[in-house]
Amino acid sequence: MMTDADIATLAEKIAGARRNKTAIDFLPGALAGGTEADAYKLQFAVHERLTASGSDRIAGWKVAATLPAQYQPIGLSGPAFAGIYQSGVKESGATFPRGSLLKYGVECEVVARMARDVPAQGKPYDAQSIRPFIAALHCGMEVVDNRFADIAKADGKCRIADEFLQAACVVGPPIAGWQELDLATIQGRSLHDGKELASGPGSNVMGHPLASLAWLANQLLAHGKALRSGDVVLTGSTHAPQFLAGPGTATAEFVGIGATTVTFG
Numbered sequence: 001m002m003t004d005a006d007i008a009t010l011a012e013k014i015a016g017a018r019r020n021k022t023a024i025d026f027l028p029g030a031l032a033g034g035t036e037a038d039a040y041k042l043q044f045a046v047h048e049r050l051t052a053s054g055s056d057r058i059a060g061w062k063v064a065a066t067l068p069a070q071y072q073p074i075g076l077s078g079p080a081f082a083g084i085y086q087s088g089v090k091e092s093g094a095t096f097p098r099g100s101l102l103k104y105g106v107e108c109e110v111v112a113r114m115a116r117d118v119p120a121q122g123k124p125y126d127a128q129s130i131r132p133f134i135a136a137l138h139c140g141m142e143v144v145d146n147r148f149a150d151i152a153k154a155d156g157k158c159r160i161a162d163e164f165l166q167a168a169c170v171v172g173p174p175i176a177g178w179q180e181l182d183l184a185t186i187q188g189r190s191l192h193d194g195k196e197l198a199s200g201p202g203s204n205v206m207g208h209p210l211a212s213l214a215w216l217a218n219q220l221l222a223h224g225k226a227l228r229s230g231d232v233v234l235t236g237s238t239h240a241p242q243f244l245a246g247p248g249t250a251t252a253e254f255v256g257i258g259a260t261t262v263t264f265g
Helices: 004-020 036-051 156-161 209-222
Strands: 058-064 080-085 089-091 094-096 104-114 134-145 166-174 187-192 195-201 232-237 248-254 258-264
Touching: 004 036, 036 080, 036 156, 058 166, 058 209, 080 156, 080 166, 080 209, 080 232, 094 166, 104 166, 104 187, 104 195, 104 209, 104 248, 134 209, 134 232, 134 248, 134 258, 166 232, 166 258, 209 232
Parallel strands: 058 232, 089 166, 094 258
Antiparallel strands: 058 080, 104 134, 104 232, 134 166, 187 195, 187 248, 248 258
């Protein structure tokens, strides 16, 4: 386990790298003796440092590595979560100027917007009991940024500490009538300048995007935090991250439902 002093020192280094848009290749060695719990403590310590001035805040959360084939190879016991900063919440049509990201990619995700706080209760939330807390679901995109020179050296603990590559939550059109849709069967795909990169069903997100949202609610409560009214949540990608070779327009589309676009300069 890491000491509080270890976490504070490392959080300062990560926050500095995030501000300066520099690689964080010091993380794998620094976290070698740490635990998943240490990684989350470190993530939260970085949140404190990057929001201390009041110029930014945590506006929501993301769920990552939603399938065993994603979390087991990087040494995690299950899926993971990370924060979303207000500065990273964008509307469909947003532009990312050249140089604003290191190595960028996209994921196709259902974005949930919370209607009210999700309090602790006598039993864990599930896909049904989390529904009344949802204000809306949106077609969305996660923009990820690989801040490691060699991501193969970054295990799950490193990725937790660095928000699991989170760069932006792009909120697209609302999903009309989502309450009646089978979100496990909707098909999500990502494209770059019209060329499909990858696709997959909603069931790739822990079986169902709302199961993922409920899992997040439970995990946050276990860590002394909670989903709050107005929070945005990236529930998890329908496919693996797709890193782009260069500038252009990226689209995340839920087939027959709606699409979200961004432009990379």
